[in-house]
Amino acid sequence: MAKRLKLNIGDIFTIPLSEKEVGFGQIVQMPDKYTLIIVVYNYKTFQAEKYDIEKAVDSEILFLGYTNDAKLYHKDWKIVGNLLNNISRILLPCFKLGLPSADYPDGARLVDFKGNVLANIDKKTFDKLHFQTEVGPIRFENALKAHFNLHEWIAEDYDKILYQKTLESVEIAAEILNN
Structure with missing residues (x-):
């Protein structure tokens, strides 16, 4: 039996951009085991x-989102280190849940990540x-390639995985929770 990826x-992790270049990503949360x-x-x-992973995590965040481990499991994306000192600075999204309705006024809710x-x-x-959605890891890879x-x-x-969307959701949540 194959050993589960830890x-x-x-x-x-690295994200291949071409035969010669790579980009970088980081796991910031694991809401469940999948x-x-x-x-x-x-x-x-x-x-x-060897890579300067500090330089990578000091860069601007382009994308944030929910995904699975397929590209890591198959070693298309390679883990090259682990840093925790930047994680607390990364803002995580808020989402909508339910549907607003005249029949059910409490039907729409704001939820955290x-x-x-x-x-x-x-x-x-x-x-x-936005609703919470999960996208395949290839979407992040292709978005990074498109960015470059x-x-x-x-x-x-x-557009839906742009980090700017996360920042907008955090701002909306702050307005609601501070009123």
Whole structure:
């Protein structure tokens, strides 16, 4: 029987961009044993035996989202280190849950990245937020390639994993929770 891949929060991995270059991602949360929350950084370098992972995690975060371990398990993405000192600075998303309805006014809720209900929300707020979704790891890889102009940018696929969307959801949640 194959040995299960042991993944940890803080694991940093390479994402192949071409035969010569790689980008970097990091596991920032593991909500359950099958789901990872990862970030992908605005940093690329030539493939090497050893990488400056500090430089990678000091880069701007481009993408954040829920995914699975398929690319790590099959070693398409290679774990090259582990850092935890930056994890607390990474903001995690909030989402909408349910549907607003005149028949069920408490039907729409704001939830955190673990699915914990934070507040009831109105339709206006509901329309600003996104539902929690999980995408395949290839979407992150292709989005990073598109960011570096190696692929075409497909807005309907890549916009939803932009870290900017996470920051917007955190701002909306802060407004609700501080009122």
